[in-house]
Amino acid sequence: MGYSEIVVLFLVYSGFIAFFLVPFQSDWCLINQQQGQINFITAFKDSLIKMVFHKKAILAFILLSCTLFSIWTGYEGAEYHINAHSGYPPISTDLKAIYSMGGVLLYTVVLFLLIAFMRAQKIVKNAS
Numbered sequence: 001m002g003y004s005e006i007v008v009l010f011l012v013y014s015g016f017i018a019f020f021l022v023p024f025q026s027d028w029c030l031i032n033q034q035q036g037q038i039n040f041i042t043a044f045k046d047s048l049i050k051m052v053f054h055k056k057a058i059l060a061f062i063l064l065s066c067t068l069f070s071i072w073t074g075y076e077g078a079e080y081h082i083n084a085h086s087g088y089p090p091i092s093t094d095l096k097a098i099y100s101m102g103g104v105l106l107y108t109v110v111l112f113l114l115i116a117f118m119r120a121q122k123i124v125k126n127a128s
Contacts, residue, residue, distance in 0.1 A: 013067065013104075014111060020060035021051050021115055038127045044120040051116055064108055071100050 051057065075097035083090045 043123040047119045
Protein backbone atom coordinates (compact mmCIF):
# COMPACT_ATOMS: atom_id res chain seq x y z
CA MET A 1 0.00 0.00 0.00
CA GLY A 2 1.40 3.38 -1.00
CA TYR A 3 1.74 6.43 1.20
CA SER A 4 -1.02 8.31 -0.60
CA GLU A 5 -3.45 5.45 0.05
CA ILE A 6 -2.53 5.40 3.73
CA VAL A 7 -3.03 9.18 3.98
CA VAL A 8 -6.48 8.91 2.37
CA LEU A 9 -7.44 6.07 4.74
CA PHE A 10 -6.36 8.14 7.76
CA LEU A 11 -8.32 11.17 6.51
CA VAL A 12 -11.47 9.11 6.08
CA TYR A 13 -10.90 7.38 9.43
CA SER A 14 -10.34 10.76 11.12
CA GLY A 15 -13.54 12.14 9.64
CA PHE A 16 -15.60 9.21 10.84
CA ILE A 17 -14.07 9.25 14.32
CA ALA A 18 -14.59 13.01 14.61
CA PHE A 19 -18.21 12.68 13.50
CA PHE A 20 -18.90 9.86 15.93
CA LEU A 21 -17.16 11.48 18.92
CA VAL A 22 -18.53 15.00 18.70
CA PRO A 23 -21.93 15.19 20.41
CA PHE A 24 -24.82 16.98 18.80
CA GLN A 25 -24.82 20.79 18.92
CA SER A 26 -27.71 20.93 21.43
CA ASP A 27 -25.43 19.37 24.08
CA TRP A 28 -22.97 22.27 23.76
CA CYS A 29 -25.68 24.88 24.30
CA LEU A 30 -26.89 23.02 27.37
CA ILE A 31 -23.40 23.09 28.89
CA ASN A 32 -23.01 26.81 28.24
CA GLN A 33 -26.39 27.64 29.76
CA GLN A 34 -25.81 25.60 32.91
CA GLN A 35 -22.42 27.05 33.77
CA GLY A 36 -21.56 30.73 33.70
CA GLN A 37 -17.81 31.23 34.18
CA ILE A 38 -15.91 28.01 33.68
CA ASN A 39 -12.20 27.28 33.73
CA PHE A 40 -10.43 25.28 31.06
CA ILE A 41 -9.67 22.16 33.13
CA THR A 42 -13.31 21.74 34.12
CA ALA A 43 -14.43 22.28 30.54
CA PHE A 44 -11.85 19.75 29.31
CA LYS A 45 -12.95 17.09 31.80
CA ASP A 46 -16.60 17.72 31.00
CA SER A 47 -15.83 17.56 27.31
CA LEU A 48 -14.08 14.20 27.71
CA ILE A 49 -17.00 12.80 29.68
CA LYS A 50 -19.59 14.08 27.20
CA MET A 51 -17.63 12.64 24.27
CA VAL A 52 -17.40 9.19 25.81
CA PHE A 53 -20.93 8.91 27.17
CA HIS A 54 -23.24 9.84 24.33
CA LYS A 55 -25.12 7.81 21.74
CA LYS A 56 -22.74 8.13 18.78
CA ALA A 57 -19.63 7.15 20.78
CA ILE A 58 -20.50 3.45 20.51
CA LEU A 59 -20.17 3.78 16.73
CA ALA A 60 -16.66 5.18 17.17
CA PHE A 61 -15.78 2.19 19.37
CA ILE A 62 -17.20 -0.20 16.75
CA LEU A 63 -15.18 1.56 14.02
CA LEU A 64 -12.00 1.28 16.09
CA SER A 65 -12.67 -2.39 16.82
CA CYS A 66 -13.33 -3.18 13.16
CA THR A 67 -10.18 -1.32 12.13
CA LEU A 68 -8.01 -3.22 14.60
CA PHE A 69 -9.61 -6.52 13.59
CA SER A 70 -9.04 -5.75 9.90
CA ILE A 71 -5.39 -4.95 10.48
CA TRP A 72 -4.87 -8.19 12.39
CA THR A 73 -6.65 -10.38 9.83
CA GLY A 74 -4.87 -8.64 6.96
CA TYR A 75 -1.45 -9.43 8.39
CA GLU A 76 -2.52 -12.97 9.28
CA GLY A 77 -3.76 -13.55 5.73
CA ALA A 78 -0.52 -12.24 4.23
CA GLU A 79 1.50 -14.41 6.61
CA TYR A 80 -0.50 -17.50 5.70
CA HIS A 81 -0.19 -16.80 1.98
CA ILE A 82 3.58 -16.30 2.13
CA ASN A 83 4.12 -19.36 4.33
CA ALA A 84 1.87 -21.55 2.17
CA HIS A 85 3.21 -20.58 -1.25
CA SER A 86 6.77 -19.28 -0.99
CA GLY A 87 8.80 -22.36 -0.13
CA TYR A 88 10.97 -20.31 2.20
CA PRO A 89 11.14 -20.80 5.98
CA PRO A 90 8.00 -19.65 7.77
CA ILE A 91 7.71 -15.98 8.70
CA SER A 92 5.72 -14.20 11.39
CA THR A 93 4.04 -10.82 10.91
CA ASP A 94 2.69 -10.59 14.45
CA LEU A 95 5.11 -7.84 15.46
CA LYS A 96 4.24 -5.72 12.40
CA ALA A 97 0.54 -6.21 13.12
CA ILE A 98 0.97 -5.19 16.76
CA TYR A 99 2.94 -2.07 15.74
CA SER A 100 0.29 -1.12 13.18
CA MET A 101 -2.53 -1.67 15.64
CA GLY A 102 -0.65 0.30 18.30
CA GLY A 103 -0.15 3.15 15.83
CA VAL A 104 -3.85 3.27 14.98
CA LEU A 105 -4.78 3.13 18.66
CA LEU A 106 -2.33 5.92 19.50
CA TYR A 107 -3.61 8.01 16.57
CA THR A 108 -7.19 7.53 17.78
CA VAL A 109 -6.32 8.57 21.35
CA VAL A 110 -4.47 11.68 20.12
CA LEU A 111 -7.40 12.54 17.86
CA PHE A 112 -9.82 12.04 20.77
CA LEU A 113 -7.79 14.33 23.04
CA LEU A 114 -7.43 16.94 20.28
CA ILE A 115 -11.18 17.01 19.69
CA ALA A 116 -11.80 17.33 23.44
CA PHE A 117 -9.22 20.14 23.66
CA MET A 118 -10.78 22.07 20.78
CA ARG A 119 -14.26 21.58 22.21
CA ALA A 120 -13.14 22.77 25.68
CA GLN A 121 -11.54 25.85 24.15
CA LYS A 122 -14.77 26.67 22.36
CA ILE A 123 -16.83 26.21 25.54
CA VAL A 124 -14.53 28.46 27.57
CA LYS A 125 -14.49 31.09 24.82
CA ASN A 126 -18.28 31.11 24.55
CA ALA A 127 -18.78 31.16 28.33
CA SER A 128 -16.72 34.30 28.89
